[in-house]
Amino acid sequence: MLKLTCPYCGVTGEETEFHAGGEAHLKRFGPGSGDEDFTNYLFSRKNPRGVHFERWRHQYGCGKWFHAARDTGTLEVFGTYTAQTGEPPADIVAKIKAKRPEWEGFA
Amino acid sequence: MKRLPTGGRLIDRTTTFDMIFNSRRITAHPGDTVAAALMANGERMVGRSFKYHRPRGIVASGAEEPNALMNMGEGEWLEPNQRSTVTPVVKGQSFESQNHWPSLEFDVGVINAKLSRFFPAGFYYKTFMRPRWAWKHLFEPVIRQSAGLGKAPDQPDPDSYEQFYAYTDVLIVGGGIAGLHAALEAGRAGAKVLLLEQNPNLGGRALVDVVDIDGKPSPDWIAATIAALEDMPNVTIRTATMAAGVFDHGYVTAQEQVATYTQGSDAPRHRLWRIRATRIITATGAIERPLTFAGNDIPGVMLAAAVRDYAELYATAPGERTIIVTNNDDAYRTALTLHSAGIAVPVVLDARPEATGTLPEQARAAGIRIETNAAIAKVHGKRKVTSVDICDHTGAGDVRETIPCDSVAMSGGWSPVVHLWSHCGGKLNWDEANAMFAPDPKRPPTGDDGEGFVIPAGSATGDLHATQALANAAEAGRQAAIEAGFTPSVGAAPLATAPTEYPMLPVWMMPINAPYKLRSKAFLDFQNDVKASDVALAAREGFTSVEHTKRYTTLGMATDQGKLSNINGLAILAESLNTPIPQVGTTTFRPPYTPISLAAIAGDARGPLFKPTRKTAMDAWHDANGADWEPVADWRRPYTYVRDGETKRDAVHREILNTRNHVGMLDASTLGKILVKGPDAGKFLDLIYTNMMSSLAVGKCRYGLMCSENGFLFDDGVVARLSEDSFLCHTTSGGSDRVHAWMEEWLQTEWWDLQVYTANLTEQYAQIAVVGPDARNVLESMGGMNVSREALPFMTFAEGELAGIPARAYRISFSGELSYEIAVPASRGQEFWDAALAAGAAHSIMPYGTEALHVMRAEKGFIMIGDETDGTVTPLDLNLGWAVSKKKEDFIGKRALEREFFHRTDRKQLVGLMPENPDDVLPDGAHAVEPGTNIYGQKNMIGHVTSTYYSPTLKHGIAMALIKGGAQRLGETLSFPLEGGKVIKAKIVDPVFYDKEGARQNV
Secondary structure (H helix, E strand, O other), X not given: OOXXXXXXXXXEEEHHHOEEEEEOOOOOOOOOOOHHHXXXXXXXXXXXXXXXXXXXXXXXXOOOEEEEEXXXXXXXXXXXXXXXXXXXXXXXXXXXXXXXXXXXXXX | OOOOOOOOXXXXXXXXXXEEEOOEEEEEOOOOEHHHHHHHOOOOOOEEOOOOOOEEOOOOOOOOOOOOEEEEOOHHHOXXXXXXXXXXXXXXXXXXXXXXXXXXXXXXXXXHXXXXXXXXXXXXXXXXXXXXXXXXXXXXXXXXXHOOOOOOOOOOOOOOEXXXXXXXXXXXXXXXXXXXXXXXXXXXXXXXXXXEOOOOOOEHHHHOOOOEXXXXXXXXXXXXXXXXXXXXXXXXXXXXXXXXXXXXXXXXXXXXXXXXXXXXXXOOOEEEEEEEEEEEEEOOOEEEOOOOOEOOOOXXXXXXXXXXXXXXXXXXXXXXXXXXXXXXXXXXXXXXXXXXXXXXXXXXEEOOOOOOOHHHHHHHHOOOOEEXXXXXXXXXXXXXXXXXXXXXXXXXXXXXXXXXXXXXXXXXXXXXXXXXXHHOOOOEEEEOOOOEEEEOOOOOOEOOOOOEOEEEOXXXXXXXXXXXXXHHXXXXXXXXXXXXXXXXOOOOOOOEEOOOOOOOOOOOOXXXXXXXXXXXXXXXXXXXXXXXXXXXXXXXXXOOOHHHHHHHHOOOOOOOOOOOOHHHHHHHHHHHHOOOHHHHOOOOOOOOOOOOOHHHHHOOOOHHHOOOOEOOOOHHHHHHOOEEEEEEOOEEEEEEXXXXXXXXXXXXXXXXXXXXXXXXXXXOOOOEEEEEEOOXXXXXXXXXXXXXXXXXXXXXXXXXXXXXXXXXEEXXXXXXXXXXXXXXXXXXXXXXXXXXXXXXXXXXXXXXXXXXXXXXXHHHEEEEEEEOOOHHHHHHHHOEOOOOOOOOOOOEEEEEEEOOEEEEEEOOOOOOOOEEEEEEEHHHHHHHHHHHHHHHHHHOOEEOOHHHHHHHHHHOOOOXXXXXXXXXXXXXXXXXXXXXXXXXXXXXXXXXXXXXXXXXXXXXXXXXXXXXXXXXXXXXXXXXXXXXXXXXXXXXXXXXXXXXXXXXXXXXXXXXXXXXXXXXXXXXXXXXXXXXXXXXXXXXXXXXXXXXXXXXOOO
16 A cells, blocks of 8 residues: 655545556647547556656645656655646756666656 | 462462363462463363364463464454453353364364365365365355354343543654563653554563663663553553554554453443554564474474463463473573473473573573584474474474473564564565574664654564673664654663573474475474474475465465464475575565454444434434334435334335325425525536536426436436526436535535535435325415415515414425425424324325335336436436536546447337236336347346336335336337246336326426
8 A cells, every 4th residue: 555645735645545647748639630649538547656746636635636656666756746747847857867877767 | 280389470460369270260360361371270171173083282482382372251342263262261261272172172174184185285275176066065154063162142242442642742653671661662752652562461571581781680670660660640551451553654553452351340341542653663562483294283282482471470380391392592491480480391402503692501501402403303292292203303204202291481583573564665685593583773764754664663673692691672762762752861771681592593394304294294383283394385386475375375364464474384394395585585564463353344333323314304213103214325214104904015105095085194304405605606517517507597397307427317406596606406316416416526626716605404404295186285285475376486485484483485386296306404394294194184185104105206207316216317318317417628538428339229228117907016026038048148138127116195106117128128028037937027108107298286
């Protein structure tokens, strides 16, 4: 059971206090988009063993959605940050790079 | 065997009392375990084995015991599979052995043993394949009758169970000398320390295998260390508490046996600890391995260390002539202990070519006969050991000599307890010299900071010798304290002095070249009856992965999870495959370490607290007035209000007809009510709903649909525009939390630029529907706001007062009648309900329940989320295309609904159905079948019934269904074959069965 820290209210809680929301930073494809883009948006998800960006909601706390940068293999949490961004912030990326020099970067 | 004249460190020899075993009286001392008391009363056979029903005796002295499992207590207090080696005795408590019928001594299942040639590994898979019907009707019932361990209790558990959350800097698992000293180191550094020990007593092996620690015998050192720890306010010690599992980020569960016996006390039986620790020290010790030789399961054959545990701690022994068989020096301790207790040790059989270590020399000096390159070819005896055939270990079992004895103490070396280390990903190395898997300190499980969070200590590291074990425990305690942010004091670690031990010799089969005849009587897994020959057979049949072999043979799958058998089993698998042991690897270590009760996992969450029921403001009234309850999401709602002499069906029909002809009342409070407010509220709702909401005028209501991004309908309800910037969105009763979360998700993660606030107001209002031709008269007689047709037309709302209660009245209808839904503050819901009942008395008002609601909505062809939708249905499928905006640029689901297969005419579409016979009511979910078969050769199913009722209004069965191409099939007659051969024929009609023009609601 993971421990996560909500970046909004600052509370560190048990995984059961949060709700997992799958891969973060998906780009929405709406009306007018091509079939392939739309299919990938709806159904294709990354499932890496290693660095991963996820959406979480502080379900039984402040109710806010946030993002977590995590290693799915070692369970290391690099950091949590606002959900109101299209990509991970520079300080999180730098922290991951420092710990995982072989990481190919956010794509 | 009675008690030994000396010894018994854990028992009070001055007091005795009785307990009951298989209806016999057994004398015990306080401090005994059940197993110790049985042994001291000469009970050799304590159960029968799972598959062959062979007689079995006590093997071990701790949690690893495979055989001595008991049914404890009787009636509602019955609990099966209690490990008697760790269960303390209490006066008068009764125990029963397991796995036999009719009795332990005379068991019919023993026939299985005679047939053991015919019950090899994979027997079930090979034998019960044909004929197919026989599994269900013949094989399975017979197997179920004869299989299983203890009896399942047939009464509810009267005990209580609780959970406890703990947060600590350092958690130490194991209260032997390593755990105790690690606790001392971390505690002195100032860390908050929690130490858990599964046994009722602290001290571990050093209570029995006494070593010198800084000049003191280990039991004295243990007592002094416990006293020092008890003086430290930052250290907590819990005995009888078993750490069950290590999980992500330092989460640990442990089960505390608060009270073994709770009759007459209100103590909880078990307490589940839910612990977060910064660092975990696993000072879990090591478990001795059995040796694999023919007859190693006969009662009287025990682990060597367990034999001396019983002698030293409980002053008892399994017999009076004990042969020792070993591959290491440690077992000589048992020889010396027994010898000095006056028990004959006819011989020590040592598989090694020579035995010249300190302990063997001490045994020799004591006059004990030692045979090297020696092995047991076979143990003789049925219900107890009578003699042992001795052979060369390097041979094939040719008998050198037969020696009479009544017990055998065996030692195949030790395996560190690595379970907790491994649960969350700690890796193991194969230690060739000691033939064991030990933690690789370089590959620990990692926590949220990326650092290892489990530190092994003591013999659990693989350092079996007391000197190294205590030294590494000191190091582990300091390391844990530092990593948790504390500064340990500097100072020398205590020094343990113990005899040096010479290397052991790995022995997996005894003798090395034992033929099949011997291997097929040499047991690996005592609890699941897996023999050396079974593992070899599995390997021959191609089960080369250790995980497959485990499942095929059931090796290590019993309640002891292979604590004794796994290493021996995988070594024999490795031998059969001609592969090195580390390459075969271990099976996965999974929590819990020993079984924990489901009741402890449930804790308080049972009965009414399992899932608390949501109740409306008028719940008590409903309950007092005949409500027949129905669960609706987390709520309970009256299905109908049954009067004296009525069936439920009568009651429903009365409520419907009364509502259609006069006036009815419905508690609609469970409907979701979500306030959406802000400058961009309209724009936001245009994205959430399929239809346009921004164009809704203040004071008006509009029915709306919500789709998932995949285009499927998932909720619906009426939206009221309260003001320019605020909307109240009604959702389904089950959907309010989901819809609120859905709105928040989109607001926070996709359209965070919109200025919108949402609040779930569901429980703030009581909502009461007043429905029927007399509804207006009732409200007018309550006095207050103007509810006339002109002031409050259909699909509008107004705010005011009714009967002096602030109210918002919506002119909306889910029944097709003249209908008002009145929202009042929840605290005044009952007051309004009473006032409406009083005002309506003159109009014969009566409350109606959810079933009348459902029938009336079906009569009008209104869909119900969850009936007409199942997550694969679009608004277009339900003829709701009119509510899907073509003007809006975007809404959730718009792109998906553009996909061409959603516009195919052969999709399943909503239709109404009228059975040919007016009294027929189609069963829910019945399938419409056309002639012919589909591509799978099955009947040609073209759709199914989604809602079905008898309409008392129409005096006719009615149904709604999703039928392939239904929109084009109006007037066709479909066949619905039912169980038992009956076929109901029904005609496809417009799903609006009643008042198609909507004249009744628009008055």
